[in-house]
Amino acid sequence: MTSEIRRKRAGGRAGHAERAGVKAVDQMPWRIPVNPDRPIEPMGPEGVQAIHKGAMRILSEIGIRFLNDEALGIFKEAGCKVDGDTVRMDEDFVMEMVGRAPAEFTVTPRNPERRLPFGGKHILFGNVSSPPNYWDLERGKVTGFMEGFRDFIKLTQYFNCIHFAGGYPVEPVDVHASVRHLDCLYEKLTLTDKVCHAYALGKERVEDGMEMVRIAGGLSPEAFRSAPHMYTNINSVSPLKHDFPMIDGALRLVRNGQAVIVTPFTLAGAMAPVTMSGAVTLSIAEALAAIALLQYVAPGAAVGIGTFTSNVDMKSGAPAFGTPEYMRATQMTGQMARFYKLPLRSSGVCAANVPDGQAMWETCNSLWAAMQSGTNMVYHAAGWLEGGLIASPEKFVMDCEVLQMLQRYMEPAVWATTPDDIAIDTIAEVGAEGHYFGCQHTQERYTTAFYQPIASDWRNYEAWQLDGSVWTAERAHRIFKSIIAEFEAPPMDAGVQEELKDFVARRKSEGGAPTDY
């Protein structure tokens, strides 16, 4: 990928599309995918029991630290054993609380047509969240900035294969931390109409987030609280600890009827046992502790269990992703999520630094693990690099190709076996000397029979070479640029937008949120 090629701008499919005045990407329509495949279950029932019993022993014997006085008070009230900031809870309490959680819930964003069901056989995909850095083929690696943030939000809205807007796709460090949440949520709520997330990082950010989602939806406070319209994701501080702001934010959300995903970050060999079942057991215990708290406070609250169990590279200590251990841990957590009847979140992740071969085999492994585990919500499904330290628009486009293929893969038409599909009459008609290009059966179906790629080049080598020998990452860069050039924000009522603007201005004038957290 030489810089000459990089500067050549007009070639390729995207260039043609621009000149022809058509869309940059001929993408699949918005759909809510249903995963028809039976999950892969490495463990037998005794393995599920071993992890369950292990998690219960952690919760009842070892205990979990909650660095949040309110939570400690609630656990005391609930009859749990609270020793300093360590909470011990028995199996009956945990299972009773977990039993209150719905197996499936919906989240309705400002555009009700984008309503999402979490749970069951649904699998939904979201953009990369939270990298501090941005990388693209032009800039290389740079600190996150607001224009890059906006570009990722535009990609998130543009691609129909992306269902929800996660955390900040890149941290816009050029906006002051005290008001960053206001600007970021304003951009998210105006540039997308999809389900979105607010960080549980302090009272002001959480309360501002809920208020802005309420305003964007044109909802009364009561209507907002009556059902989930947004969600947050909280992480434990593994091992065995939940910190103040995340628990505080989670409590605020469930008390207001909003959804919370609890995702321990258990790297086997670092903050969790080096064995995958040990790391999964620890993760389950930490997640259930928080879910029990939330269900005690708000019975029936919309919650999900997340997995972020992988292994470290024992040579460098760096986290690895998309490894065999990552895949099996994700599948094992899927078995546990079904045991507890909780929606499951996993991720589309990789360790690679640039959008090359390694990035795609690691990401494909992660995404297949999501498919195989019965995951309902796939975080970081597009744009993630360097173990989450980089967000890349090229990687975003490349991942969307993979996500589109997964979504096509789930369409029952692909494996239909009606007499029209088996097509014996056509096989007889074409015979041994003909071909199927021209026959009626093909003519009636060819426009929708197969997946149509967006970033793949299926031409032969010579045609590809004549067009500049453009490797995948460079094609994805061109597509990214074309999408940004043609992007149109989804419609929003002018009054609502004004109200949002006013809210942001007022909160900025009040100083936003404290930054000493």
Next chain:
Amino acid sequence: MTSEIRRKRAGGRAGHAERAGVKAVDQMPWRIPVNPDRPIEPMGPEGVQAIHKGAMRILSEIGIRFLNDEALGIFKEAGCKVDGDTVRMDEDFVMEMVGRAPAEFTVTPRNPERRLPFGGKHILFGNVSSPPNYWDLERGKVTGFMEGFRDFIKLTQYFNCIHFAGGYPVEPVDVHASVRHLDCLYEKLTLTDKVCHAYALGKERVEDGMEMVRIAGGLSPEAFRSAPHMYTNINSVSPLKHDFPMIDGALRLVRNGQAVIVTPFTLAGAMAPVTMSGAVTLSIAEALAAIALLQYVAPGAAVGIGTFTSNVDMKSGAPAFGTPEYMRATQMTGQMARFYKLPLRSSGVCAANVPDGQAMWETCNSLWAAMQSGTNMVYHAAGWLEGGLIASPEKFVMDCEVLQMLQRYMEPAVWATTPDDIAIDTIAEVGAEGHYFGCQHTQERYTTAFYQPIASDWRNYEAWQLDGSVWTAERAHRIFKSIIAEFEAPPMDAGVQEELKDFVARRKSEGGAPTDY
């Protein structure tokens, strides 16, 4: 990937390894993988029946052309309806013949420790076969040549994750076609000790191939014929046709106790119906027709059913690989292979022209389809590009990383749940403030707990950048060079090698094989 970086030679893991005097690749040991996952089965029993009944109608009503007089005579003798060169056979005959085939068989190469079981839950991987062209980062795309052929055979032998040597990994066009099979088989039989393949391309090539495998194994003619020591793969000429040389070669092999895989090449929308179940039905019919012939001639012969069903790009007519349609067709064929109790062959394939992101997402999809379908034998699992028109050593190394991960993924240790794995005592010992790097439980396990990569770079961006910002394909190129530099051929008895040499010399002096096929 600039040419400056390309010329920089000493950096990276491979460079370190060379300087330290250790192996270029710290790879996993040789093992016979057992796939523990339940296959993904998109169709219900009624779908399996629909395809079966469709295939039976094709065989009994439409018929298959056999451009081979001997085969026509055999079918006549067997009571099938032979009309010109079209053979129609009824379900009872087909099912009786297919019922004679073993569900599992072994192939024993010259090194008996490399014996391979085909069938059951085993999944075995082989190198890319038959591309006419070679591509690497230094040469670009060039016509296949003998030195490149040798390099691929060395890679095939070197990597423990590659179990068998398929067809020519690249066609060495610089060797005359009349004697090419002699040189190629000599190289294969001396540079590897793994199970190998001979092409069914004319009597002389097949007979020479069997004789050379017999000599290499130090076997008497009787011992050679007593069990499979090699195999061939034949393709039908879809739609609905088997040609002369492949059927001739297959008959010669099964009469000599050797194994035959029958793989129709049914591209949906081109030589097969545009619907995936139609393409699979056609493929099954073509495969069963040849298998019925072979089982009539040699009851109990070692045979396998292959799938090469994918779709074409309806815009360009180019074949697509690793698509959602490809994956489901492979899984559907897996369901049919289990219905007929036949070992299954599929492939690790892609449409990409260079070893980039697209190459890896397509190949990962193909390889996951192999895993999901219960495939027993994965052709083209390493090194394939451009829909099979290019073999690439960089792609070979990159694919071997993926294959190693798949093989690690199948090891039950990854998801073990003994008390030692759940590790409650260690979780109690480390507590909420410690970490797991230094604890005894980790120290006892860290060298074997996780998959160790060969071509992946798991370091952070800055460390990767300091080391030259080397993308995956370039890292793979260096590893390829290191492997070739350190390659040592497996031992072979000097007398056997002499006998092989003499055979090749004699057959060359006789003119080899006719080239007017």
